[in-house]
Amino acid sequence: MILAKTKGKRVAVKLISRRSSLENELNVLNLDHENVTKIHEVIDDLEDCVQYALLVMEYVGQSSLQTILEQRASTLSDSFLLR
DSSP: OEEEEETTEEEEEEEEEIIIIIHHHHGGGGOOOTTSOOEEEEEOOOTTOTTEEEEEEEOOOSOOHHHHHHHHGGGSOHHHHTO
């Protein structure tokens, strides 16, 4: 994942394998939820790299969900984590 800028906005760009991840990632294109990172564009016509595609996604910050959960583990209740 790299940080980039397009049309004046910060975005995250992710290189993914077409075989293993592309279909799963594309399933979230139609989701509209505040907790799901939005995909702005899929670039799958890379000339020199046919087995990969690029996802241009909204930039949501430097922390991953895993990092946030680890930092706040002691303050989260079991009922919150099991929702």
